[in-house]
Amino acid sequence: MDVLTCRGLRKEFGDHVVLDGLDLTVGEHQVVALIGASGSGKSTLLRCVNLLEDLDDGVIELDGEDISDPRVDPDRVRRRIGMVFQSYNLFPHLSVLENITLAPIRVHRRPRAEAEAQARELLDRMGLGEKAHAYPDRLSGGQQQRVAMARALANSPRLMLLDEVTSALDPELVGEVLSMIRDLKADGMTMVLATHEMGFAREVADQVCFLDGGRVVEAGPPEQVLGDPTHPRTRQFLKRIIEAGRL
Amino acid sequence: MNVLHHIPSTAQQRRTAYRRRQTVRSVLVAATSTAALGTLLVLAVTGAPGWDRVRESFLDPAIARDALPAVLSGLWLNVRLLVCCAAGALLLGLVIALLRTLRGPVFFPVRALAAGYTYTFRGLPLIIVLYVLTLGVPGLRLQGMPPVLVLGGLALVLTYGGYLAEVFRAGIESIHPSQLAAARSLGLTYRQTMRHVVLPQAVRRVAPPLLNDVVALQKDVGLVSLAGPIDAVRAAQIATAETFNYTPYILAGVLFVLLAIPLIAVTDWVTLRSARRRSGG
Numbered sequence: 297m298d299v300l301t302c303r304g305l306r307k308e309f310g311d312h313v314v315l316d317g318l319d320l321t322v323g324e325h326q327v328v329a330l331i332g333a334s335g336s337g338k339s340t341l342l343r344c345v346n347l348l349e350d351l352d353d354g355v356i357e358l359d360g361e362d363i364s365d366p367r368v369d370p371d372r373v374r375r376r377i378g379m380v381f382q383s384y385n386l387f388p389h390l391s392v393l394e395n396i397t398l399a400p401i402r403v404h405r406r407p408r409a410e411a412e413a414q415a416r417e418l419l420d421r422m423g424l425g426e427k428a429h430a431y432p433d434r435l436s437g438g439q440q441q442r443v444a445m446a447r448a449l450a451n452s453p454r455l456m457l458l459d460e461v462t463s464a465l466d467p468e469l470v471g472e473v474l475s476m477i478r479d480l481k482a483d484g485m486t487m488v489l490a491t492h493e494m495g496f497a498r499e500v501a502d503q504v505c506f507l508d509g510g511r512v513v514e515a516g517p518p519e520q521v522l523g524d525p526t527h528p529r530t531r532q533f534l535k536r537i538i539e540a541g542r543l
Numbered sequence: 544m545n546v547l548h549h550i551p552s553t554a555q556q557r558r559t560a561y562r563r564r565q566t567v568r569s570v571l572v573a574a575t576s577t578a579a580l581g582t583l584l585v586l587a588v589t590g591a592p593g594w595d596r597v598r599e600s601f602l603d604p605a606i607a608r609d610a611l612p613a614v615l616s617g618l619w620l621n622v623r624l625l626v627c628c629a630a631g632a633l634l635l636g637l638v639i640a641l642l643r644t645l646r647g648p649v650f651f652p653v654r655a656l657a658a659g660y661t662y663t664f665r666g667l668p669l670i671i672v673l674y675v676l677t678l679g680v681p682g683l684r685l686q687g688m689p690p691v692l693v694l695g696g697l698a699l700v701l702t703y704g705g706y707l708a709e710v711f712r713a714g715i716e717s718i719h720p721s722q723l724a725a726a727r728s729l730g731l732t733y734r735q736t737m738r739h740v741v742l743p744q745a746v747r748r749v750a751p752p753l754l755n756d757v758v759a760l761q762k763d764v765g766l767v768s769l770a771g772p773i774d775a776v777r778a779a780q781i782a783t784a785e786t787f788n789y790t791p792y793i794l795a796g797v798l799f800v801l802l803a804i805p806l807i808a809v810t811d812w813v814t815l816r817s818a819r820r821r822s823g824g
């Protein structure tokens with residue numbers, strides 16, 4: 297069964313239509329990479345799926361449940377979805393450990409000791425064990441982003457949404473975050489990731505979707521979409537990327 | 544490699560010695576200039592033609608000693624009022640600020656009321672609020688009317704609550720929306736997001752202006768004496784009227800400053816710390 301189904305999504309900001317009848321399906325254990333020019337609506341799509349934006353039309357289903365129904369409690373939906381942002385968005389007044397245990401303790405009402413044990417396990421797995429009591433402003437960008445991923449994972453989500461999680465990082469820090477995503481894929485996590493890292497999309501994605509004009513204009517296995525695109529807009533986009541030396 | 548057993552190079556040793564000499568020199572310069580300026584001021588004031596008269600009517604030790612008990616017991620009223628009114632105004636300000644952040648049509652009346660409150664009480668002079676509450680309200684002769692002191696305290700809480708609400712609101716609005724998005728995406732409810740993510744950061748950010756308003760409140764609590772209760776300034780006024788000497792005022796002023804020093808010091812310390820934090824130190 298599919299984890300996520302989007303049908304005919306429409307989102308407008310004022311008279312600017314960002315999503316215009318977008319369809320997307322993500323199967324269990326699948327990794328879907330969203331590519332497209334800056335401003336093509338990748339972040340908006342992820343925010344809509346996480347119910348951070350109200351839809352103007354269309355339906356979103358999570359595990360077959362219509363989560364775009366206004367009667368659905370958005371807080372309950374978001375507990376099942378982990379989201380990681382380009383700018384990490386860690387809580388600066390909380391330590392690394394408190395960042396990770398906030399939702400398990402407050403949202404899932406887990407005992408503090410249990411939540412902390414789980415958080416430490418996550419941190420150890422990411423090689424951040426000794427940073428548990430550090431504050432975010434003492435960490436490098438790569439470390440912050442890994443903590444942000446741990447924070448999202450502590451909710452044991454059904455689906456992870458990653459929005460250009462490496463775009464704000466210095467090049468030598470990108471690798472550590474990408475290798476975490478690789479590990480997640482190996483664990484069978486279902487993921488949708490917006491990315492500029494075409495090489496990484498090719499390596500990790502089961503499916504690459506090219507967004508343009510508010511729709512997915514081309515979707516398929518990475519070799520096909522990135523290697524031999526059929527749609528002229530995809531070709532044009534990839535040509536610009538290659539010229540910029542990013543493929 | 545080893546930080547602990549690092550032996551400084553001769554260049555670094557020379558630099559350290561030079562810096563030490565410079566420090567000693569600046570301390571000496573500062574001490575000399577302070578002493579010079581102090582002497583000059585004392586000479587100018589005590590040498591003035593009217594100095595003896597001024598000293599008699601403003602700085603009479605005997606009168607100060609006599610007035611001290613009354614002024615001190617007045618000051619005790621100031622302190623009690625300050626503690627209660629500061630706590631009340633902070634709480635009221637916080638609640639009003641939170642009500643103003645509520646979204647959705649259901650909350651329109653609450654939002655409107657909260658906004659109306661801040662507009663009214665920030666615009667209304669404190670003295671008028673005081674007179675209305677302490678002189679006007681008891682005139683209603685309702686059963687169980689609280690004493691004038693409580694009504695005066697209420698006037699202070701209402702007025703300062705309006706200012707503090709705006710400070711809190713500025714703090715809440717200064718938190719970047721991405722922090723809310725991150726909290727909500729974890730499944731935290733709006734209330735949990737406010738409680739655990741927004742407010743702790745907002746309060747830290749606006750602590751200096753909040754404390755500043757508390758320092759201002761400290762000076763304004765004495766205004767309740769307009770309605771009868773005797774605070775330090777009013778006690779000094781009574782003593783002055785008895786002796787025809789202004790020394791009690793000076794006494795009250797000195798006591799007020801002494802009282803404010805800890806609060807002002809805390810404010811400065813908090814301001815400095817938050818400035819340092821923001822600059823990423």
Ligand SMILES: Nc1ncnc2c1ncn2[C@@H]1O[C@H](COP(=O)(O)OP(=O)(O)O)[C@@H](O)[C@H]1O
Nearest residue numbers: 309314332333334335336337338339340341490
């Ligand atoms: N809150 C908003 N208000 C108005 N316009 C927005 C808002 N969020 C995004 N947009 C606009 O929507 C378009 C798509 O943005 P985004 O989804 O961030 O694109 P991408 O992530 O693919 O770069 C952009 O033109 C952007 O300016």
Ligand SMILES: [Mg+2]
Nearest residue numbers: 338339340460
């Ligand atoms: Mg984006």
